[in-house]
Amino acid sequence: MFRSLCNKLVLHTHTTCISFSNRNLTTTYLIRSISTSDTINHNTFTVSYLINSCGLSLQDAIFASKKVQFENPKNPDSVLTFLRNHGFDNTQISKFINNHPPLLLAKVDKTLKPKFDFFKTMGFSNPDLVKVLSSDPVILLYSLEKRIIPSCVLLKSIVQTDAKLISLIKRSAKILRCNQQKTLAPNIALLQNHGVPDSHIAMLLVTNPRSILQTFSCLNQKVEELKKMEIDPKESKFVRGISTLASMSKSTFQEKCDVYRSWGWSDDEIHVAFKKEPKCLEISPRKIMRNMEFFVNKMGVVSKSIAKHPLILMFSLEKRIFPRCSVIQLLISKGMVKKDYNFNTLLTISDEDFLKKFVTNFEDKFPEVVNAYQGKLNVL
Structure with a gap:
């Protein structure tokens, strides 16, 4: 029986399967490492399909078959075709299905297509949408009307623009599937009630959306800690503090x-x-x-x-600190800059201003200042 199962796993194919190179070459070897009792208790057709059409290893396919089983390839085929038509490659599809096998049973017209259409109307490019959904495919199993759209409406009311909303979702797609009433709305209201401006909440959402996804009690604790430090909630450093503590x-x-x-x-x-x-x-x-x-x-x-x-x-030691300090040390040695020069000013001014003031301004008289900035002159 075990040999019969092995043969079925290796030979089962159908016309719509994706071409995953060398998958079947490793199947026999992998079977040897899995006990007969583990293998024969799983749906042969499902395991075979997951290997041949989705690119899963035998071990992953057996594990995935505990979460999804089917005897007809029609719906899984339509899901794979839909994903391929929307730009998912074999590797992404394999990871997609391996992480969330029940997606193979999703109805394309009822469950998948409406969500893809919604994201595209928001302004998502196809490559960005593929990237977002590959990072968190379970989003596709959540209700569009009850979870995704309400979350987007609330988030956009804070960040204001579609571009910022897209940027936020690209950073953390998970925010679309969090419970709006239990997490998202109360946490945003908490910050607003403490006087945090919406523009700063938007900044926090875009730069570190996970900080908004913590439990209400955890977020409230961080808010109280920052207030004890006498950091004003109206200042941008308040949300930077939340981001730091949450990280x-x-x-x-x-x-x-x-x-x-x-x-x-x-x-x-x-x-x-x-x-x-x-x-x-x-x-x-x-x-x-x-x-x-x-x-x-x-x-x-x-x-x-x-x-x-x-x-x-x-700041980066290699990209900013070392080059700028090298230039200043050279100019100090030439008597062009005082030894007690303010390092805070030196390092915080823009690249354009630094180059103009300390490199371009002196390169005719001291050509080596360019080499110092490029790290080609050892002056430290």
Whole structure:
């Protein structure tokens, strides 16, 4: 019986199957690693279809067959054809079905097509829509009228434009399937009731939509923590603080605080830095350490003074900090810039302004300033 099942799995094909190269070449080998009892208890036709038409491995197909079973390929074929016609490639379809096998039983005209049509009327391009749905295909199983459309209406009332709504959904498609009445609406109302402007809520939604998807009690706790720090809800740093706190566990937050403490910062100084720029605690411990080492050990900056200008810790060492500091060190050695130049100003001005003021302005007299900016001159 086991051999008969193996043969059926390998030989079963039909005219509408997708061509997944070498799938059947590995089937026999994979069967050896799966017990007879595991295999024979599953629907042979479904498993075979999942392998030959959807590109799943034998192991994945057997697991998926626990979630979906069928004896007729008509509906699954129509689903696969619909997905292919909308730009999904074999790899995406395989992942799509592997993650959510019940999609093979979805009715194309009743369940799938209306949702695709709705997203396209919003302004989604076909490639973007494929990307969004590949990242979270279960959206297609949620009600368009009861879940997706109401969520979009609420979100657009905050972000205002279709372009921003699309950007938001591309960042986190999950937001479309969250419970609007239990999560989305109460959380947005919570922020509004604390005086957070809609424009800042929109910014939070677009940059970190997951921070809005936490439970009401978790979000409320973060709001209260930020208010205790005397961060004004009307300032944009308030939602940046929510985003930062929502992006990590308490243990990770403490780990980053410990890195700052290792450089002599007190808890008050960490508080000052967070209050000035909450994102300074969102960067990795490794980046904090590397940038602090550079500023303190290479540039001679007093460690505690950085707490007053935490934004400079967020810049890339290779792309911004090192090139700019190299230029300044060269100009200091030439007597063109004072040694006590404000590093905060140096690092926060735009690339255009920096190049104009410190590179273009001096390159005729000191051609090597260009090499310093490009990292070709060792001056540090």
